[in-house]
Amino acid sequence: MNKSLFTKDNIKAELIVFLCRQFLVDETDIDLEKSLVDTGIIDSMGLIEIASFIQKTYGFKVTEEQMNRQNFGSVLKIVDFVEREVNK
Amino acid sequence: MSLKRCTKCILSENFPRISFDEHGVCNFCTDSLLYTTENEEIEKAKLEIVRMFDEKRGKHEYDAVVCYSGGKDSTYTLKLAVEKYKLKVLSFTLDNGFISPVAFDNIQKVVSKLGIDQITFRPSYGFMTGLYRFSSIDNIYNPRVLTRISANCNSCISIVNNLALKYALEKDIPFILAGFTLGQIPANTIFYKNNYTFFKESREPILKKFREKFGPDVSRYMEISERLLKNTNDFPYNINLMAVEDITENEIVEKILPLGWLKPKDVDGCSTNCRINSFNNFVHKQRYGYSPYELELSHLIRKGLLSREEAIEKLDDQPQDQIDLAFKELNISPSHDFRLAPK
Numbered sequence: 001m002n003k004s005l006f007t008k009d010n011i012k013a014e015l016i017v018f019l020c021r022q023f024l025v026d027e028t029d030i031d032l033e034k035s036l037v038d039t040g041i042i043d044s045m046g047l048i049e050i051a052s053f054i055q056k057t058y059g060f061k062v063t064e065e066q067m068n069r070q071n072f073g074s075v076l077k078i079v080d081f082v083e084r085e086v087n088k
Numbered sequence: 089m090s091l092k093r094c095t096k097c098i099l100s101e102n103f104p105r106i107s108f109d110e111h112g113v114c115n116f117c118t119d120s121l122l123y124t125t126e127n128e129e130i131e132k133a134k135l136e137i138v139r140m141f142d143e144k145r146g147k148h149e150y151d152a153v154v155c156y157s158g159g160k161d162s163t164y165t166l167k168l169a170v171e172k173y174k175l176k177v178l179s180f181t182l183d184n185g186f187i188s189p190v191a192f193d194n195i196q197k198v199v200s201k202l203g204i205d206q207i208t209f210r211p212s213y214g215f216m217t218g219l220y221r222f223s224s225i226d227n228i229y230n231p232r233v234l235t236r237i238s239a240n241c242n243s244c245i246s247i248v249n250n251l252a253l254k255y256a257l258e259k260d261i262p263f264i265l266a267g268f269t270l271g272q273i274p275a276n277t278i279f280y281k282n283n284y285t286f287f288k289e290s291r292e293p294i295l296k297k298f299r300e301k302f303g304p305d306v307s308r309y310m311e312i313s314e315r316l317l318k319n320t321n322d323f324p325y326n327i328n329l330m331a332v333e334d335i336t337e338n339e340i341v342e343k344i345l346p347l348g349w350l351k352p353k354d355v356d357g358c359s360t361n362c363r364i365n366s367f368n369n370f371v372h373k374q375r376y377g378y379s380p381y382e383l384e385l386s387h388l389i390r391k392g393l394l395s396r397e398e399a400i401e402k403l404d405d406q407p408q409d410q411i412d413l414a415f416k417e418l419n420i421s422p423s424h425d426f427r428l429a430p431k
Contacts, residue, residue, distance in 0.1 A: 024105045026105075040232055043290065045277055047287075049276050049277060052280075053276065069286075069289060072286075
């Protein structure tokens with residue numbers, strides 16, 4: 001896996017494409033700084049879907065402990081989390 | 089005027105983000121929108137499910153809680169759990185007050201035939217009808233989370249999931265099995281660890297609405313007590329066995345008939361157990377312009393497990409007497425307008 005491709009910009013772009021396709025929303029519906037749950041884009045099952053997408057796309061397992069608001073509280077937080085993990 | 093539908097599947101013109109090509113084929117058929125047909129994901133899940141069962145089988149009082157509605161899919165799930173995967177299961181049924189009497193008979197016959205333990209939990213009828221009334225009228229969910237489920241089914245399933253988790257935690261059961269099929273759930277949720285603490289946080293906004301409406305009763309049905317959580321070291325996995333089975337409805341029925349299962353006649357074309365389902369579909373269709381079953385049935389068509397004609401027949405089979413019954417039981421005027429107010 002070429003880690004140099006995992007920049008924050010790339011991760012954000014891939015995540016937004018996934019969210020739009022999977023949850024049937026337009027990019028303009030997504031507030032990058034707000035919780036996807038609070039803004040009604042996803043429900044709790046959506047979090048499982050996102051964690052599974054991350055695992056598959058970036059090749060690391062999201063642990064139970066990592067499934068928290070600090071890491072999943074907004075698109076930007078998810079991007080930061082993924083970037084941190086892939087570049088460990 | 090009839091709805092314009094995809095010429096391959098049955099998704100209709102009001103479905104979110106839909107578009108049609110010059111042949112009338114929708115972008116869900118041509119562009120694989122949604123993560124439901126990922127074969128690699130399904131193959132991976134099949135292996136992982138077997139591995140997890142092998143690792144845990146026989147080490148607990150029960151291997152799995154099975155959410156059993158009496159419908160065909162959960163009956164087949166129960167059969168798979170016992171006969172194919174050799175699990176010791178606890179069958180759990182939520183009696184929502186609207187289960188067809190034939191479905192109830194099916195539950196008794198099937199659990200007897202399979203020789204398994206069964207729990208039925210019936211919340212107070214007043215709470216359930218109040219919950220359905222609230223979910224129908226008050227537009228409590230964001231439409232984005234209702235593309236494949238009606239508001240009432242969503243509320244009901246929240247209770248099923250919560251009570252199944254409660255039984256699993258109380259009895260230290262490592263798996264919760266449900267009968268969801270692909271189309272009802274995405275391929276990447278065939279199995280997942282039930283991270284209750286995080287889920288609770290994400291469910292808080294909707295729980296708050298329920299608490300405001302119904303008071304503390306809500307926690308009895310929709311939350312796990314702090315006491316139980318404190319005594320919990322590990323959470324169970326939720327697994328949808330039907331999602332890794334390629335099987336048609338007729339084949340399922342053929343396999344469960346020997347268990348004594350019979351198809352109820354007092355339900356709609358999309359249900360084999362619940363008498364409020366046709367009302368739920370009616371509300372969803374009036375509010376959003378499409379059926380909550382379009383996505384699931386379209387998935388089955390794409391997989392070759394259902395014909396387009398059969399799917400349309402199911403959507404059209406919505407008995408008016410069942411819809412009328414629900415209006416009466418939920419104390420909603422039959423002339424109630426469920427459409428969203430224009431913005």
